[in-house]
Amino acid sequence: MMGRVNKDTVGGLVLLAVGAWFAIYAAMHYPLGSLRRMGPGMFPMGMGIAVAGLGLLVALQSLLREVEKADIRFWSPLFVLSGIAGFAILMPLFGLIPALLAVTIISSLAELKLRPVSLALLCLGLSLLAPFVFRICLGLQMAMFNWPF
Amino acid sequence: MELLNNLGMGLGVALSATNVFYCFLGALLGTLVGVIPGIGVLTAISMLFPLTFTLGPTTALIMLGGIWYGTTYGGSTASILLNIPGTPANAVTCLDGYPMAQQGRGGVALFMTTVASFFGASVGVILLMLFSPVIAGYALKFGSAEYFSLMLMGLVAASTISEGSAVKGLAMVALGICFGLVGMDTQSASARFTFGSLGLLDGISLIALAMGVFGVAEVIMSIRRVNATAIDRESVSLRAIKPTRDDMRRSWFPMIRGASMGSFFGTLPGTGPSIAAFLSYAVEKRIAKEPERFGKGAIEGIMAPEAANNAADQTAFIPTLSLGVPGSATMALMLGALMIHGIAPGPTLITSQPELFWGLIMSFWVGNVILLILNIPLIGIWVRMLLIPYHILFPAVLLFICIGAYSTTFNALTVWQVFFFGAVGYAMRIFGFPGAPLLLGFVLGPLMEEHFRRAMVLSRGSFATFFERPVSGTIMAITGAILIWGVWTSYKLSKRREVYAQDV
Incomplete structure (x- = not known):
């Protein structure tokens, strides 16, 4: 490249x-x-x-001097960074759960080992875990769902 | 005796229920993260950093400290059982630890490295207790010129000694300082490089930078590379952990030598636990009567490096707490944690925040005892953790990075900063630029500017002040020597140096 x-x-x-x-x-x-x-x-x-x-x-x-050539991968950074961008866009507008689904689903595309069923289970698990940790354990005020319009 | 009074007070702070709980939590999370390949110390600390925001500064540091030395304990588990170092500091433990596991002696190796870790850490903490107050007392006389020189020396040493190319390391320090200058200039109250953004007035978020450059970049690099491998469950059953008399006899001196070398290299900027572990392994191999046993499961080959890296973990706090000059990226994050809580780092820390200083130190004892007790019975759980496939783990890591960043400001801008530094960090990895100097420069940049400007006011605009004042001049001379030595060796050893993994 x-x-x-x-x-x-x-x-x-x-x-x-x-x-x-x-x-x-x-x-x-x-x-x-x-x-x-x-x-x-x-x-x-x-x-x-x-x-x-x-x-x-x-x-x-x-x-x-001789320097090795760069090993650049295009897809992994693209999906990981898009996932983060998705979170940044959705979080203030729609709340935690949509943003959480965005980062999980988009970034999981970087490694296509995850089948739809286990991806769904992962999303469900994280949707339960994240509010529990951040909302209940840490008491951070974050909207779970939001409808800005 | 004053020291005993301080220790007593520190123990009181460390043993309060809250602090014991967070020390336990930090050590546990640290071990967990250390076990799992693909999540390093810096990722872990920056990921868990936001959790400490709601805590007091002492508790926050106790927890972050627990994560830091916990990873080194946990890292040895992955090294021994999987031949994959959980952290760079444990890489050398693979050499003899994995053969031991293959011979069915994995349980013995895990048990003995836990002992070595505890021994090394104890030596490190004792030195930390004895020397930090002395060094800080001496440093109290320093003026701005001395501070500037000292920070410069720390940055030059950290960027030239441990990493591959000295020039690349220095370039990253300078770039880090530039990032550190974004935001409000404290002396003229003018906004710099904010481009009209109110969110950037407070500067770039340390957490976002660390999460991006280390966490996100590490995730990107690990995807499709880290895989869970099969583990021999038999070898880690608790029956097989009892060391033989021969193991014990062989372990004593390597442990002592490892701890001494680790303590020394831990205090120097740029040489952290990884280099200490590598060198102590090399020393053991050289002085061994039968060097051919090394690499085939020699117990000396795991005891020395594990004692060394844990001792270095603890002594790394000496320059950080007594001078306010961190020697590694992790220590820079610790310093950042202090500053976020409004505490100015430097030699006055020990006298102005005695509860924090002595409480933190005594918490190291608590934490290491917790780890000593935890590690053995929990080995079964750690092994199961290793079996979690990375493709399930990394989306969760990214999610926690995003929520963590967002929760520090409740502003999406912080998440965008993670995005930006994730891209920067990935670019740095593919072009072979080290991340640790960037973070060090970022943390020290604003302090350096402040001291530089103040020293220049005092000297009426003459650069000579940095060289004429005796202490500052001496430090500058050492800095020059390190610089020349670093550039020279980076030419000479440009190939061999890649053996030393990045010290984070």
């Missing part, structure tokens, strides 16, 4: 970009002050430059 590019080159260049952006953003939006009286922008700018510089070093190093 990465072609012939090794992973340190990519990682280093990403850091270079992130660091440079961080430093420039800090310098443009926040007062730098002087070395004696530093403003809120000075330290972030310095750290941004540090990230960029170290990123550049990582990228340069990677040109000098």
